[in-house]
Amino acid sequence: MERYTKPAVLLHWLIAVLIIAAFTLGLTMVNIPGLTPTKLKYFSWHKWLGVTVLAVACVRLLWRLTHAAPAYPLRMPVWQQKAAHGLHGLLYVLMFAIPVSGYLYSLSAGVPVVYLGLFPLPVFMAPNPELKPLLKFAHYWLNMTLLALVCLHVLAALKHHFIDRDGIFKRMLP
Amino acid sequence: MISRFKLAAAVLSSVAAISMATDAVAAPLKVDPAKSTVNAVFKQLNVPVEAKFKKFTAQIDFDSAKPDSAKASIDIDIASFDLGEAEYNAEVQKKDWFNAAQFPKASFVSSTIKASPGAPAGSKYDVTGKLTIKGKSVDVHFPLSVKKEGNAQVFDGVVPIKRLAFNVGEGEWKDTGMVADEVVIKVHVVTTPS
DSSP states (O other): OOOOOHHHHHHHHHHHHHHHHHHHHHHHHHTSOSOOHHHHHHHHHHHHHHHHHHHHHHHHHHHHHHSOOOOOOTTSOHHHHHHHHHHHHHHHHHHHHHHHHHHHHHHHTTOOOEETTTEEOOOOSOOOTTHHHHHHHHHHHHHHHHHHHHHHHHHHHHIIIIIIOOSTGGGGOO | OHHHHHHHHHHHHHHHHHHHHHHHSOOEEEEOTTTOEEEEEEEETTEEEEEEEOOEEEEEEOOTTOGGGOEEEEEEEGGGEEOSOHHHHHHHTSTTTTOTTTOOEEEEEEEEEEEOTTSOTTTEEEEEEEEEETTEEEEEEEEEEEEEETTEEEEEEEEEEEGGGGTOSOGGGGOTTTEEEEEEEEEEEEEEOO
């Protein structure tokens, strides 16, 4: 069976690791009560991870647009092909929407992002207390949506591997 | 009648004496609290964050004709410190940071105000004075710029301080790796035309 290209595979797993790290760190840091140096450190790291996800997502999208994904096996029902395609599309949207919402949330709170503590990233929005709770809400629920979709994505991959045994999962293995 | 007259004369002369005394000092200016701000900029992992003191009173006696007799003082209400997040605002009032329960006010009192050499007359001054935060007084020295906007006068002072000199950030916050020692206090005072 035709596999994804090597860079596509690399980008997939790289972004997967980054997203899991950013997501876990995000949940951890907001559950630290009060104000501690660790909490502030995690906030910064979380933002750096998010910015990295956004950068990798850009590269990934460019690669995907210029390199077709391998075709689905013929015996895979059309509705499943469409569902898989739709789910992949949504995951792509969230790979962009989540870091962007987080970035805007940070700007609305008056905290610019300095990547790795070295590179100040653009501040194109003034602190905005009215928008802040909306962006917080959006960032949180986009993430919860991502969690649900990633679960579906993983379950589908496992189903193809262990139940259908159609080799779909292997196309993305390193 | 005579005694009443004497009393009136005495009152009048003392009023005159008081008004002459105030004339001798530069006239205090009326500060417009709505347009004036006192902000603190600090760096957290190199990220500049600006927070404001929402409540303060500033007194400025200033006459550009005689800057040497100028005086400035500011009283800041620590409880009004706003980082933009209620949870953090509550935290910084605690003992490790401002200890507002024991030290509810910060203050600045000028000792000298001198025209900066080289700057256009009436535009820049060198100010020295005592800054007191969390019960600790430190001598500070900073440039003050003055400009006219319509009938109002605008004073801008940028005061670099070190937070640890005032014990702001104790315990685990003493580590300046997370929150830098250097803090800049930006004072922007607008006076209303009197």
